Amino acid sequence: MSISIPTPHIAHLTEEDYEHVYEPAEDSFILLDALEIDAQIIRDDKPIICLEIGSGSGIASTFLTQLIGPGSSLVLSTDINRYACKVTLRTAQANNITLNPISCHLLNPLTNRLKGKIDILLFNPPYVPTDSTELQDTQELRDIGGSWAGGNNGMIITDVILDQLPDLLSSNGKMYLVTIVQNKPLEIINKMQLKGLICKEMIKRRAGRELLSVLRISRK
Incomplete structure (x- = not known):
C-alpha cells in the first residue's frame, strides 16, 4: 500500500532567502518522490540515525522527518552555507x-x-558539471553557488561521499542520491556494486534540459 506524505510548507521562505539558498525545484521534488516510494520500507526499518548532506531549504529533511513520524529517530542535516542551516531550522519550525x-x-x-551508524542518508549534491576553478570558488564562498557547482562531470563533491559510503551505512543503511545524466549514473551503479553495495535507479524524470534520477544505494 502506498503512503502519501504532504509536501512540507515553505511559504515562509522569501525572495531574499532564495538569493542565498537553493529554491526547491524538480531535483528537490524527485528526491521526495523517491522517499515516498520507499516510505513503508523506511518506516518498517525504524531508522535511528538519518542525515541529509546539503539541506538547503530543509525541505527534504523535513519531509523525511514527517515520513518517519514520531519516535526515536534522530534526523541531522549539514550544509556548508550557514544561511542554509538557519533556513532549514525555520522550515522545520514552520512544519x-x-x-x-x-x-x-x-x-x-x-x-x-x-x-x-547511518540508516538513511540523503544527498541532492552540487551535480552541475563545471570547471575546477568555479567549483573551488563556490565552495570557498559558502553561499548558493555551492549548491550546484560540481566540478568535472558534476561528481567531485559526490565522489567524496561515495568513497566513504561503505564505512558510513548501518547494516540496513540506505542512501538516496540525486543525479543527472552527465553524472553517468550507470557508472555510479557499477562503482558502488564493486564496493559491495546494491545500487538501483528508482525513478527518472526529465526537467527542462536535465534528465534527473534518484539512485538508492544500500547494504541489502
Missing part, C-alpha cells in the same frame, strides 16, 4: 518538527562518530 542543522563541509566533523 512543527525538530531538525538539527549543522554548519560544516559534507560530514567532516561527524564522519568518525557516524561510521556504520
